[in-house]
Amino acid sequence: MSLDPNTTYVPTEDWRAYSGVLSRRVFAFIIDYMIVLLLCIPAAVIIFFLGVLTLGLGFVLFPAMxxxxxxxxxxxTLGSSAQATPGMRAAGIAMARTNGQRIDFVLSTVxxxxxxxxxxxxxxxxxxxxLFTERSRLLHDFLLGTVIVRTT
Structure with missing residues (x-):
């Protein structure tokens, strides 16, 4: 499969599309959470100024930041046309629905x-x-009807 941001990835029965997906997911997880932690820095600045402007009321957002x-x-990012986070793109994987529909914002947040x-x-x-399921799917993938496929 080629990495095309305008492609809707459709699950296939070809085992090569799922080879090494689990280790790539771990790699993508680490990259994505480093990015999220970096994004928390400007979010903290915004919440700080919001807290000052609202006389302390905005500070309640810090625990949930x-x-x-x-x-x-x-x-x-998952709900975008790439159907992958930047970490997933770096790892060469994307998310797809088992019914072939696109991933949207609501499904990705759920x-x-x-x-x-x-x-x-x-x-x-x-x-x-x-390690024991077909296509290396995890429990939340089964519940939501999603699968992770290789793009490279």
């Missing part, structure tokens, strides 16, 4: 929220599911 930044980051919820309950077993 990481989650707000992460949900916006994953929602806007996907990351389910990842956090399931990961907080089943850590580190969430990655073990990918």
């Amino acid at each position: 990481f989650f707000i930044v992460a949900i916006l980051y994953f929602g806007m 996907h990351i929220a389910l990842f956090w919820i399931i990961n907080s309950i089943l850590t580190p077993f969430i990655l073990l599911a990918g």
Whole structure:
């Protein structure tokens, strides 16, 4: 598969499209969360000035800042035409729906929220599911009807 930002990735039965996907997902996870942490710096500055302008009311956003930044980051990047975050693009993978439809903002935010919820309950077993399932799918992929495919 070629890396084309205007392509809707459709799952295939070809095993090569899923070869090494799990390790690429881990690599993409590390890159994406470094980017989210870097994006938290300007978000903290914005929240600080918002807190000053609202006489302290805006400071209540500080505890939720990481989650707000992460949900916006994953929602806007996975829901884009590339169907992948910058970390996923660097790892050569993209997300696809099993029915062939495009990934949208809502599905991508639900996907990351389910990842956090399931990961907080089943850590580190969430990655073990990918070793034993077809197409290296994780539990939240099954629940949402998504699959990760190689683009390179």
